[in-house]
Amino acid sequence: MFDRFEKLIDPFENTELDVPPKGFWAFCWYYTKPVWPILLTASVLGAIIAVLEVLIFTFLGELVTWLSTENAETFFEDNWRQLLWMGLVVLVLLPGVAAIWEMLFHQGLMGTYPMSVRWRVHRYLLRQSISFYQNDFAGRIANKLMQTALAVREVVTRIADILVYVIVYFVAALFVVAEASPYFAIPFMAWLGCYLVTMRIFIPRLKNVSREQADARSVMTGHVVDAYTNISTVKLFSHAAREEDYAKTSMMTFLKTVFLQMRLVTGMNITLTTLNMMLLFAVAAMSISLWQAGSVSTGEIAVAVALVLRFQGMSQWILWEVSGLFENIGTVQDGINTISRERDVVDVPEATALEVPAGEIRFDGIGFHYGKASGVIEDLTLNIQPGEKIGLIGRSGAGKSTLVNLLLRFYDLERGKILIDGQDIAGVRQDDIRANVGVVTQDTSLLHRSIFENVAYGKPDVSREEVEAALSKAHALEFVGGLTDLNDRAGLDAHVGERGVKLSGGQRQRIAIARVLLKDAPILVLDEATSALDSEVEIAIQESLFELMKGKTVIAIAHRLSTIAAMDRLIVMDNGRIIEEGSHQELLDRNGLYAQLWQHQSGGFLAPVQAA
Numbered sequence: 001m002f003d004r005f006e007k008l009i010d011p012f013e014n015t016e017l018d019v020p021p022k023g024f025w026a027f028c029w030y031y032t033k034p035v036w037p038i039l040l041t042a043s044v045l046g047a048i049i050a051v052l053e054v055l056i057f058t059f060l061g062e063l064v065t066w067l068s069t070e071n072a073e074t075f076f077e078d079n080w081r082q083l084l085w086m087g088l089v090v091l092v093l094l095p096g097v098a099a100i101w102e103m104l105f106h107q108g109l110m111g112t113y114p115m116s117v118r119w120r121v122h123r124y125l126l127r128q129s130i131s132f133y134q135n136d137f138a139g140r141i142a143n144k145l146m147q148t149a150l151a152v153r154e155v156v157t158r159i160a161d162i163l164v165y166v167i168v169y170f171v172a173a174l175f176v177v178a179e180a181s182p183y184f185a186i187p188f189m190a191w192l193g194c195y196l197v198t199m200r201i202f203i204p205r206l207k208n209v210s211r212e213q214a215d216a217r218s219v220m221t222g223h224v225v226d227a228y229t230n231i232s233t234v235k236l237f238s239h240a241a242r243e244e245d246y247a248k249t250s251m252m253t254f255l256k257t258v259f260l261q262m263r264l265v266t267g268m269n270i271t272l273t274t275l276n277m278m279l280l281f282a283v284a285a286m287s288i289s290l291w292q293a294g295s296v297s298t299g300e301i302a303v304a305v306a307l308v309l310r311f312q313g314m315s316q317w318i319l320w321e322v323s324g325l326f327e328n329i330g331t332v333q334d335g336i337n338t339i340s341r342e343r344d345v346v347d348v349p350e351a352t353a354l355e356v357p358a359g360e361i362r363f364d365g366i367g368f369h370y371g372k373a374s375g376v377i378e379d380l381t382l383n384i385q386p387g388e389k390i391g392l393i394g395r396s397g398a399g400k401s402t403l404v405n406l407l408l409r410f411y412d413l414e415r416g417k418i419l420i421d422g423q424d425i426a427g428v429r430q431d432d433i434r435a436n437v438g439v440v441t442q443d444t445s446l447l448h449r450s451i452f453e454n455v456a457y458g459k460p461d462v463s464r465e466e467v468e469a470a471l472s473k474a475h476a477l478e479f480v481g482g483l484t485d486l487n488d489r490a491g492l493d494a495h496v497g498e499r500g501v502k503l504s505g506g507q508r509q510r511i512a513i514a515r516v517l518l519k520d521a522p523i524l525v526l527d528e529a530t531s532a533l534d535s536e537v538e539i540a541i542q543e544s545l546f547e548l549m550k551g552k553t554v555i556a557i558a559h560r561l562s563t564i565a566a567m568d569r570l571i572v573m574d575n576g577r578i579i580e581e582g583s584h585q586e587l588l589d590r591n592g593l594y595a596q597l598w599q600h601q602s603g604g605f606l607a608p609v610q611a612a
């Protein structure tokens with residue numbers, strides 16, 4: 001039975017990946033559409049439960065009246081129909097409706113609803129532009145995803161179910177006491193007015209504090225995760241104390257919001273207790289007065305007092321629910337600022353598949369500035385023939401890596417165009433571009449998964465034999481065989497730690513090379529691909545790389561000029577422009593910047609850029 005309710009919603013449905021709305025209610029509805037029928041049903045059932053619970057209080061009042069007026073010997077004979085109806089409501093109807101509500105709410109909504117939100121947000125964020133992640137903490141983004149998913153659920157369920165229940169309950173209770181005597185409605189209405197004023201005073205303040213608290217919590221989490229992610233750097237510089245101070249600052253900021261929130265909570269609870277005691281006193285005093293006047297029976301007094309006691313218990317819960325509602329509204333609004341950002345780079349509506357039969361690349365008068373006034377790439381034109389191997393050379397900041405990032409369409413050009421086999425990459429699918437380009441970078445990042453999964457990332461549905469062959473070509477099989485992790489997984493099944501922290505730089509680089517060997521894309525980009533390797537391993541791997549480069553178009557970036565001197569053509573860049581091109585010997589004979597860099601190179605690295 002539970003399983004049936006748990007499967008009412010498919011949280012992993014592949015819905016459209018549109019930009020989430022920026023408006024609060026539009027944002028909530030965007031993520032609520034898959035669950036609204038269940039939510040509506042739960043709300044209706046909640047309203048029915050509220051009416052039945054109030055009905056039980058009227059039964060109790062009638063029972064008190066009967067016991068004081070009816071003949072004990074003929075009691076059951078005279079009242080069996082009413083007693084049977086009471087028994088059915090108490091023993092069958094209310095428990096049955098409540099059971100269905102519980103399963104709809106807890107099995108059908110509480111788990112799958114926020115998971116559906118997480119899934120849809122995660123799918124969208126995975127397709128966010130590179131700049132989105134460069135400008136934020138990964139931990140903070142993940143925290144926003146988790147917090148916002150729960151907050152959307154809480155906002156919507158509180159409004160659609162809990163508040164409906166409360167409103168129906170109060171209206172039904174007011175009708176019951178007013179039926180006994182209209183005077184009974186006066187203290188209840190006065191209490192309601194004061195209760196609403198209390199909410200008006202405290203709830204907006206709690207909402208504002210909660211918004212600040214949600215952001216402070218995300219910043220605090222981001223600071224902590226940042227230290228854990230870069231723990232090697234922290235250890236190398238012996239800066240545990242500095243990281244303590246860095247985290248302490250954000251923790252203190254978060255704690256201030258907690259203190260302010262607790263002050264408001266204390267004031268709210270004191271006010272609420274005072275209001276509840278005043279309601280109890282007023283109803284008790286009025287009951288005595290009306291009883292003396294013969295206007296109400298003892299049963300009606302019992303109903304009124306019982307409802308007062310019930311409201312005392314509910315009032316605290318209601319206020320916390322409403323407080324939680326506004327707290328979650330603040331959390332959702334804070335999450336919208338992160339989640340509902342439009343992507344900087346998107347496929348055009350009519351984007352086509354990219355076909356790469358040859359691998360010709362053409363940079364046609366491109367310009368790109370990262371949004372700055374002065375250029376990183378200025379009016380650059382470069383034609384790379386199919387199967388040509390070129391080396392990109394230049395000081396740091398010359399624009400080499402930017403050129404590669406533009407080829408991969410991590411950023412959109414400001415002017416000009418890039419063509420692959422005559423197809424403008426602005427008009428093809430981004431995934432197709434990256435599927436046809438194999439990249440090995442200097443800063444190799446591995447997934448916290450097994451060696452097999454990391455290498456197989458380059459080619460889905462690959463066999464273990466193919467993975468082992470790629471690792472062998474990358475001269476990585478020998479160290480992979482000796483790997484183990486804390487869960488006693490070994491070899492290809494051993495997990496490498498976050499970003500591959502359990503492996504050395506050279507080992508990570510060899511895993512990355514194996515991954516690209518397996519991908520076997522027609523275009524190959526090597527951005528300092530062997531920089532983390534020792535000379536002996538580098539020489540061995542270069543043989544595999546040369547084998548891999550056969551028949552492919554290759555762009556290689558290296559500060560060690562000796563590693564790319566044998567390329568078909570060398571391109572020398574400076575300040576975003578091509579200033580020299582030719583073979584290694586041609587550029588030496590020209591005695592320009594390349595020759596200067598070659599002469600200044602010490603220990604395989606370029607001399608630093610001189611200040612202007």
